[in-house]
Amino acid sequence: MSNKEAYETKLPEITAIADDQVKTPTSIPVDAYVQEAENLYDWCQDDREALTAKGLNWELVEDIPLRAGALSRAESLWFKERFTREEAEKMWKEKSPFAYKLRDDLLKDFRFAYRKIDDLTGKVRAIAEGNTHADMLQDLNDLVAIGEGNPEPLAAINFDMSLLDQADQTADEMAALLAAATGERIDYSESKKIRDKAYTHVKEVVDEVYAFGQYVFRDNDERLKGYRSTYLRRLRLKQTSVPDLAVSEAPVTPPVQFVS
Numbered sequence: 001m002s003n004k005e006a007y008e009t010k011l012p013e014i015t016a017i018a019d020d021q022v023k024t025p026t027s028i029p030v031d032a033y034v035q036e037a038e039n040l041y042d043w044c045q046d047d048r049e050a051l052t053a054k055g056l057n058w059e060l061v062e063d064i065p066l067r068a069g070a071l072s073r074a075e076s077l078w079f080k081e082r083f084t085r086e087e088a089e090k091m092w093k094e095k096s097p098f099a100y101k102l103r104d105d106l107l108k109d110f111r112f113a114y115r116k117i118d119d120l121t122g123k124v125r126a127i128a129e130g131n132t133h134a135d136m137l138q139d140l141n142d143l144v145a146i147g148e149g150n151p152e153p154l155a156a157i158n159f160d161m162s163l164l165d166q167a168d169q170t171a172d173e174m175a176a177l178l179a180a181a182t183g184e185r186i187d188y189s190e191s192k193k194i195r196d197k198a199y200t201h202v203k204e205v206v207d208e209v210y211a212f213g214q215y216v217f218r219d220n221d222e223r224l225k226g227y228r229s230t231y232l233r234r235l236r237l238k239q240t241s242v243p244d245l246a247v248s249e250a251p252v253t254p255p256v257q258f259v260s
Helices: 003-015 032-052 058-062 063-080 087-113 118-127 133-149 151-156 162-182 187-216 219-227 230-242
Strands: none
Touching: 003 063, 003 162, 003 187, 032 058, 032 063, 032 187, 032 219, 032 230, 058 063, 058 187, 063 162, 063 187, 087 118, 087 133, 087 151, 087 162, 118 133, 133 151, 133 162, 187 219
16 A cells, blocks of 8 residues: 555544544654664564454554654655645755656666556557656656556566665655645644654554553564664764764765756
């Protein structure tokens, strides 16, 4: 299920969260939190019996991917509205080289995987046409649809199917950036509220699974490590070990001509 579909599915539950129960992500970036939630979902699968034996509702665990996808989409929608046009243009130039490379790499993989299937070869060839930013974003969406609908030839060349999820998320984020860069800033209070409620919805289950995991595996360091935030642990280590370390310059990215 795409992030957009997850968002639409979860929106009634998200908006129903009371305002006085809403948490705001202040200590960890949303994209890092989404990844940690997805990692937690994978990590706890092997511990299902031990966790449920202590009372964890496994339906909450199974809901993690849907909640995380909805949060990612909510973040993209708020992202679209919270930047000025100039800020959005700057970020587009920083991030778009990755999106273009991802599109180009997928096209190469698809051309080879589907080379003996005429109708799919034609579809891939059609996707490659066009050279605007909007074309690139549509290309990513189209490639995801074709790849998910025709996985067998991709599996035959050992294609990494997680790249389709990456392409779906990249298309969402970059579409929001492009819209912000070519439009006018509008009030974003409502979209921020929904983003915060979506974060709260994910945090509810993540905190619950963390709590059970830390209790069940309190004497098992190997399993316990998966029930703590890696991002926050690294942040604490960085703050305590190198407080005066100078920040290095960001790597130079290739210039991208912005086309509105």
